[in-house]
Amino acid sequence: MRGGPFILVLIAVAAVIFGLARWLDNSYAFFVGYVVVQYIVLGTAWNILGGYTGYVNFGITAFFAIGAYSSVVLHKLVPAMPLPAMILVGGVMAGIVGIGTGYLTLRLRGVYFSIATLALAVVVQTLITNWDFVGGARGAYVLRPRTAPLIGGGYIDYLFLIMLGLCVISLATARAIERSSLGYGFAAIRDDEAAAEASGVPTLKLKLIATGLSGGFMGMAGAPLPFYVTYLDPSSGFSLNYAVNAIAMPLIGGTSTWLGPVVGAVLVGGLQEYLRVTISSAVNVLVAGVLMVVFVIIAPQGIVGLFKRKRQ
Amino acid sequence: MTALLHVEGLGKRFGGFVALDGIELEVQDGERLGLIGPNGSGKSTLVNCICGTLRNETGSVSFAGEKLDGLLASQRTHRGLARSFQLPRPFASLSLAENLRIPILYAVNARSTGRLAGAAIDARCRDLLGEVGLAGKADRLPRDLTQIEMRKLELARAMAAQPKLLIADEAMAGLSHAEVDEIIALLIRLNGQGVTVIMIEHIMRAVMEFSQRLAVLVAGKKIADGAPKEVVRNDEVVRAYLGE
Secondary structure (H helix, E strand, C coil): CCHHHHHHHHHHHHHHHHHHHHHHCCHHHHHHHHHHHHHHHHHHHHHHHHHHCCCCCCCHHHHHHHHHHHHHHHHHHCCCCCHHHHHHHHHHHHHHHHHHHHHHCCCCCHHHHHHHHHHHHHHHHHHHHCCHHHCHHHCEECCCCCECCCCCCEHHHHHHHHHHHHHHHHHHHHHHHHHCHHHHHHHHHHHCHHHHHHCCCCHHHHHHHHHHHHHHHHHHHHCCHHHHHCEECHHHHCCHHHHHHHHHHHHHHCCCCCHHHHHHHHHHHHHHHHHHHHCCCCHHHHHHHHHHHHHHHHCCCHHHHHHHHHHC | CCCCEEEEEEEEEECCEEEEEEEEEEECCCCEEEEECCCCCCHHHHHHHHHCCCCCCEEEEEECCEECCCCCHHHHHHCCEEEECCCCCCCCCCCHHHHHHHHHHHHHCCCCCCCCCHHHHHHHHHHHHHHCCCHHHCCCCHHHCCHHHHHHHHHHHHHHCCCCEEEEECCCCCCCHHHHHHHHHHHHHHHHCCCEEEEECCCHHHHHHHCCEEEEEECCEEEEEECHHHHCCCHHHHHHHHCC
8 A cells, every 4th residue: 555545544534533532432441542542642753763763762761751852841831822823832852862973972882782771761850850941850730721622521531532643643653764765774774784884875864764754753742741630749740650651562562564563552552541440550550571571582573574474 | 097996005003003004005997906914914905995895994995996084884886886795685674686686776776877667676676686696585685595595686786786896705605516517607797797806815816817917915004905816926925824
């Protein structure tokens, strides 16, 4: 399928999902749906750098929280600013930080890169915790409007719709990358950076594109968060859950295609939500952790990889 | 006539160890040069400095009349330099055809002339694989290849970049007699198409058969350069290889 029709199919699927949720008219469905779709965006963003390019980023929360906190700042400065504009700003901010991280760590490979990103998360969290304007360690309240603009209904409907839109954009981008020369360049970097460079691949430039895009999408996924939780403090914005899930979901679904993070997010996100309701609210991290270990051992190509192998 | 490749006073140290010391080397357009030397004499370091994988501290490298100093390896590949690696470094998750697609997308298509697209790229990948006798395995992964097939893939990938100068870094190490002949024939055929080739090799039979000119590196210095038959009789070269 070409890019154009693919986007139309994505939009149609998103529309059906949204229509279904509206028809159910249950705000719990919207809250759950938002979380799962948010993880699709986050997992897809991680996969652009981690799956396609082979650079494992542990600092997901840094980019995610930059998006979230830029919304907090914008909401304080320009309360009337529409959410999509905030998302754009949050994405750009996180994207810039992504490019900066890529540039500063350009000589770091493998596990050293991962450690550096982990350090980035700690640095950003420390800065935010000590920044009084966004509430510091106390956290910040963001009052969301009672009703959704444009579409009516609860504001959570609107948040869900926005997140679905982001999801369509991020999946279309990921799939376009896979099929373009950019995707081949990323794969060459992942497999052997020196050989890639010798084959004419401008590895530095491509790495910066990957870190920028990946960071940008993480920031966009985080930008609506303050409106979703209405109270944002550093310990929730930088929660380990985001990092673990954003890595576990693509790994479980499969890192080689855009479909992997979708499968992983729906499966793991859905299961977590189910267990949160039925057993305990603390069991969800365990689910991601255990599933990640199991899949890394028995199906390193993820669920999508399992099906691909069967077909061959 | 100016040389295609001109290496001038090239020096490289690793800490206190002098790996290359004032190397002077000229390669003419269309030439076949053999580069030999004992293990650790600096051959691969020289290749790495010419191709931009390592930075030389002193001296300079010019290619087709342009100074390459400060350019990245990828930029040098765009200008028409290509190399194969001593130990094959295929893109392990990509099929053989996709392995060749990378230099076509990023080296050939980065030049203003002869951009390829879509079906033309596929055709070119298959042609190249055919040239090295791997056409039947175009959709296989590198891990399915034997040692010689891996070397051929390595050469095919370098050829896919459509270089003016190809540096084959020990493309034949560990291969059988017949396999060495195959690779020599391949490189001579390539040279016949107008590609200048530098061959780095330990197998003297291959070097003597292939080279029009022979340069010898010993302990980071070039000690001989000239007609192959004369160079191998050179006293200094004999001493370096066999001792006093």
